Amino acid sequence: MRQLFLLALLGITTSLHGQLLTVRPAQPTADDTVTIIFNAREGNGVLAGYKEAVYAHTGVIIGTPDEPSGWRYVQGNWGQDDARMKMTPLGEDLYQFKLHIRSFYGIPEDEPFLQLALVFRNRNGSLVAKDTGEADIYYPQIEVFEHGPLEKADGRDGTFMGDVADIFTLPDGSIVLSDSQQRLRLQYFEEGLVNLTYLPVPGTEAPESEAVIAFPEYWLDSTSALFHGNQTTYLPLGEGVFLQVQQNPLRWAIRRGDSLLLESEEGFFFDPGDPMIGPVSGLRLRLQPGERLYGTGSRALPLDRRGHRLYAYNTASYGYTWGEEDLNISIPYLLSSRGYALFFDTYRRGYFDLGHTESDILEFGAKDSVLSVYILLGKSGKPDEIQRDYTWLTGTQPMPPIWALGYIQSRYGYKSQAELERITQQTLDAGYPLDAVLLDLYWFGGLARMGDLDWDSEQFPDPDGMMRWLDEKQVQTLLITETYFVEGTRHMQALEEKGLLTRDPDGKSFIIPDFWAGPAGLLDVFQPGVAEWLWPFYQAQLDRGADGFWCDSGEPENHPKKMRHRPGPAEQVHNLYGSYWAQHLYEQHARQNPGRRFFNLIRSGYAGMQRYATFPWSGDVSRSWDAYRAQAPIMLGAGLCGIPYMHADLGGFTGGPKDEELYRRWVQMGTFVPIMRIHGDAEGIEPEPIFYSEVTQDIVREAIKLRYRLLPYTYTLAWEQMTDGHPLARPLFYHYPADDRVQGRYDSYLWGRDLLVAPIWERGATQRQVHLPEGRWYDFYSGQPLAGGQTHTVAVAAEHIPVFVRGGSILPRSARDLPNTQAYRGDSLHLSVFPGPRGTIARGKVYQDDGATAGAYETGAYRLLSLEGQWQKKQYVLSIKAEGQGFNGLPEALSLTWTLYDLVGQPVRVRWNGKKLDAEAWIYDPNGKTLTVITQSASAPGKLEVKVKP
Numbered sequence: 001m002r003q004l005f006l007l008a009l010l011g012i013t014t015s016l017h018g019q020l021l022t023v024r025p026a027q028p029t030a031d032d033t034v035t036i037i038f039n040a041r042e043g044n045g046v047l048a049g050y051k052e053a054v055y056a057h058t059g060v061i062i063g064t065p066d067e068p069s070g071w072r073y074v075q076g077n078w079g080q081d082d083a084r085m086k087m088t089p090l091g092e093d094l095y096q097f098k099l100h101i102r103s104f105y106g107i108p109e110d111e112p113f114l115q116l117a118l119v120f121r122n123r124n125g126s127l128v129a130k131d132t133g134e135a136d137i138y139y140p141q142i143e144v145f146e147h148g149p150l151e152k153a154d155g156r157d158g159t160f161m162g163d164v165a166d167i168f169t170l171p172d173g174s175i176v177l178s179d180s181q182q183r184l185r186l187q188y189f190e191e192g193l194v195n196l197t198y199l200p201v202p203g204t205e206a207p208e209s210e211a212v213i214a215f216p217e218y219w220l221d222s223t224s225a226l227f228h229g230n231q232t233t234y235l236p237l238g239e240g241v242f243l244q245v246q247q248n249p250l251r252w253a254i255r256r257g258d259s260l261l262l263e264s265e266e267g268f269f270f271d272p273g274d275p276m277i278g279p280v281s282g283l284r285l286r287l288q289p290g291e292r293l294y295g296t297g298s299r300a301l302p303l304d305r306r307g308h309r310l311y312a313y314n315t316a317s318y319g320y321t322w323g324e325e326d327l328n329i330s331i332p333y334l335l336s337s338r339g340y341a342l343f344f345d346t347y348r349r350g351y352f353d354l355g356h357t358e359s360d361i362l363e364f365g366a367k368d369s370v371l372s373v374y375i376l377l378g379k380s381g382k383p384d385e386i387q388r389d390y391t392w393l394t395g396t397q398p399m400p401p402i403w404a405l406g407y408i409q410s411r412y413g414y415k416s417q418a419e420l421e422r423i424t425q426q427t428l429d430a431g432y433p434l435d436a437v438l439l440d441l442y443w444f445g446g447l448a449r450m451g452d453l454d455w456d457s458e459q460f461p462d463p464d465g466m467m468r469w470l471d472e473k474q475v476q477t478l479l480i481t482e483t484y485f486v487e488g489t490r491h492m493q494a495l496e497e498k499g500l501l502t503r504d505p506d507g508k509s510f511i512i513p514d515f516w517a518g519p520a521g522l523l524d525v526f527q528p529g530v531a532e533w534l535w536p537f538y539q540a541q542l543d544r545g546a547d548g549f550w551c552d553s554g555e556p557e558n559h560p561k562k563m564r565h566r567p568g569p570a571e572q573v574h575n576l577y578g579s580y581w582a583q584h585l586y587e588q589h590a591r592q593n594p595g596r597r598f599f600n601l602i603r604s605g606y607a608g609m610q611r612y613a614t615f616p617w618s619g620d621v622s623r624s625w626d627a628y629r630a631q632a633p634i635m636l637g638a639g640l641c642g643i644p645y646m647h648a649d650l651g652g653f654t655g656g657p658k659d660e661e662l663y664r665r666w667v668q669m670g671t672f673v674p675i676m677r678i679h680g681d682a683e684g685i686e687p688e689p690i691f692y693s694e695v696t697q698d699i700v701r702e703a704i705k706l707r708y709r710l711l712p713y714t715y716t717l718a719w720e721q722m723t724d725g726h727p728l729a730r731p732l733f734y735h736y737p738a739d740d741r742v743q744g745r746y747d748s749y750l751w752g753r754d755l756l757v758a759p760i761w762e763r764g765a766t767q768r769q770v771h772l773p774e775g776r777w778y779d780f781y782s783g784q785p786l787a788g789g790q791t792h793t794v795a796v797a798a799e800h801i802p803v804f805v806r807g808g809s810i811l812p813r814s815a816r817d818l819p820n821t822q823a824y825r826g827d828s829l830h831l832s833v834f835p836g837p838r839g840t841i842a843r844g845k846v847y848q849d850d851g852a853t854a855g856a857y858e859t860g861a862y863r864l865l866s867l868e869g870q871w872q873k874k875q876y877v878l879s880i881k882a883e884g885q886g887f888n889g890l891p892e893a894l895s896l897t898w899t900l901y902d903l904v905g906q907p908v909r910v911r912w913n914g915k916k917l918d919a920e921a922w923i924y925d926p927n928g929k930t931l932t933v934i935t936q937s938a939s940a941p942g943k944l945e946v947k948v949k950p
Contacts, residue, residue: 053123296352298646933946
């Protein structure tokens with residue numbers, strides 16, 4: 001209390017409560033000694049009432065408001081009892097810390113201090129106090145250009161499109177509406193899909209899209225004639241769907257029958273801005289009550305993004321957790337619960353205001369003088385229809401190499417050949433299936449050698465032999481690469497001579513002084529010839545035995561505003577950088593390795609990046625329950641934006657203590673995500689399962705084995721994505737849009753059409769509630785049926801997370817355990833039949849090819865098994881049909897184990913292809929109401945008939 005009294009004498013106490021951080025002096029310079037008082041009751045409040053020691057973890061932001069750095073000169077040893085960083089408790093949840101800024105952080109005299117950056121933690125880092133929304137704490141608060149708002153400037157030169165003065169049709173069938181200066185072009189692409197291109201500046205035209213690969217296939221003749229002499233005109237966009245256009249003033253809306261889908265508020269606007277910000281083009285639409293908005297890329301937020309103001313600017317966020325709004329992949333795509341979607345086709349820096357500033361207004365703006373918007377409606381407004389149209393526009397992902405769907409093991413990082421071989425062998429000896437290992441930056445010698453693009457011969461004396469050794473064990477090798485080249489590395493001089501690095505305003509190679517690996521140049525991926533220069537280094541590693549690559553820091557992570565690329569300033573092309581890098585590698589690989597599938601584990605990109613065989617992960621996630629919880633909406637949000645293989649570092653990458661229960665639950669969810677990859681910073685906690693307790697190892701081993709047993713199903717999901725655009729992981733509303741109880745839910749999700757996954761995000765949980773959509777469902781493990789259309793309280797076991805199977809599905813699994821994906825031949829399948837209500841047909845598919853050849857499906861080198869089951873009078877009839885021309889390695893015979901669930905009544909006869917099977921060929925369990933039948937066939941088709949005694 002004495003300390004509080006002294007603070008009161010200084011006049012400080014009035015500002016302490018209700019304020020997260022108090023700093024004296026209030027506007028410090030780098031040469032000031034400051035007193036920092038932290039109020040644990042404010043911000044996220046996780047340390048409120050905490051009785052043990054509290055520690056600061058802090059750095060500084062240097063630079064200028066229009067070009068700030070990230071955290072620099074970071075002080076604190078995370079997860080340790082760091083006496084230097086321990087705060088002085090003042091009572092009433094207040095803590096104090098004093099420091100001299102320049103000497104404490106070690107800021108050089110020539111570097112301008114901008115802000116303090118802080119978080120506060122308990123001893124082991126399991127509790128981290130941040131600002132509201134889980135943001136880091138910055139002081140003083142300033143308007144930082146990199147993260148500041150973009151919006152139309154009311155009262156300046158911002159203008160909306162006015163009355164329509166002229167209307168005409170172009171040769172391509174598009175319609176142009178014009179006021180005295182601005183133009184709006186309407187172009188039909190296909191039924192239920194229209195493009196609106198806003199051209200506010202006379203003489204400008206829309207540039208060629210970097211994302212859209214489709215061409216218009218649908219238009220109406222002489223539609224411009226419908227406008228003349230009419231104040232309001234209705235243009236058909238599809239069956240029962242109309243675009244309603246009011247000319248004076250220009251307003252528009254889209255209706256499906258009598259239902260309003262969306263309408264403009266003031267519509268398109270343009271603000272020429274100022275020299276610092278530049279032009280902003282945007283669109284304002286009205287939101288309807290209860291409308292939900294999904295998409296915008298990967299963000300650690302609830303799935304429904306309404307109420308948020310978000311930025312379209314790819315951002316690396318180290319150690320992020322729940323509430324991080326801006327992450328590595330931002331896609332300007334929104335899906336509405338009202339049955340429409342919007343794709344703003346611009347890679348420029350922008351923002352989404354989704355009812356944040358005005359609760360009933362959706363506003364999008366981007367730093368551009370043109371704005372092209374695609375409105376997607378589908379045939380009936382269902383999410384899966386809209387998804388097919390969106391991926392028709394921007395492309396789907398090619399089939400992955402089948403090993404990519406197995407278990408991938410990684411750490412930061414394997415420092416030597418001996419360490420990698422030792423841990424890999426221990427993993428295999430412990431009985432874990434394994435398909436690939438990832439090598440972080442130590443393979444080329446660590447931070448100082450970033451850009452060498454070749455092996456560190458001291459620590460990896462025989463990389464060719466190592467990769468042969470891994471290949472003999474059927475384990476693939478993946479190598480990290482970056483496009484940053486640290487000064488002094490072997491290719492810097494050649495890159496400068498060839499002009500392949502980014503430039504500063506004077507035309508010299510731009511050297512980033514504060515890049516985390518050391519002063520470095522950045523490859524300008526937009527320069528002609530850069531792909532031809534870069535690819536040979538990748539090809540050399542493929543020729544030596546590597547199987548794929550890990551492309552890191554491609555946001556780009558450190559991208560100063562003053563940097564110049566060939567097309568323009570850094571900010572202009574920032575969001576496009578990762579996609580160009582991916583495109584170069586994909587196209588060069590296809591030229592040099594025809595017929596071989598490509599794998600690129602990449603962190604960032606733009607709409608359409610999926611076309612280039614990209615497998616993105618969600619960034620450097622913290623090791624915490626909140627961060628784990630964020631992975632479902634990150635994955636689902638990215639999937640809706642056409643990015644189907646978003647995944648996370650299972651177990652968490654950094655921060656926090658070793659938490660065996662968290663690790664188990666995270667890996668259990670990892671069975672049902674697109675890429676199952678364990679990864680973490682090994683300096684504090686070794687991430688591989690062999691370094692955990694036997695209890696945890698047994699649980700994790702079973703989760704990985706289950707991943708392999710589900711390989712026929714998961715590989716078929718990859719084929720569905722390639723052919724129809726469906727993400728592998730889907731929100732519940734994706735297939736059940738009419739169920740209001742599933743709108744916005746992300747605490748459970750669909751793995752494909754037929755599995756519902758309910759992760760466990762609460763420590764020590766023994767039960768949880770699960771909402772099952774309409775229909776019939778079955779417990780995945782017991783086979784017990786459950787009614788849909790209601791919420792169930794289910795028991796939670798330590799051994800697995802709750803999973804449910806849709807009634808009306810036939811779920812394919814491997815009939816045997818697999819040590820790796822190469823052991824999967826497709827000749828021995830377990831087909832689990834989960835009937836729906838009487839009168840419905842259960843269906844399933846199994847897609848098979850050789851798992852390695854690019855274009856296998858397109859050339860007919862595959863087999864697709866189609867499965868159906870239904871009641872026909874007193875017997876249940878199952879059929880299997882095949883299509884495709886087959887492939888090398890196609891199994892000559894099929895061994896099928898059929899399990900029919902919820903079979904009420906004793907089977908009296910079982911026939912396969914008309915032949916009665918002996919009683920020894922099938923088993924009926926009257927308690928579980930399951931029938932298991934084993935059939936052998938030279939090939940599909942086949943027919944199984946089960947007659948039941950009433």
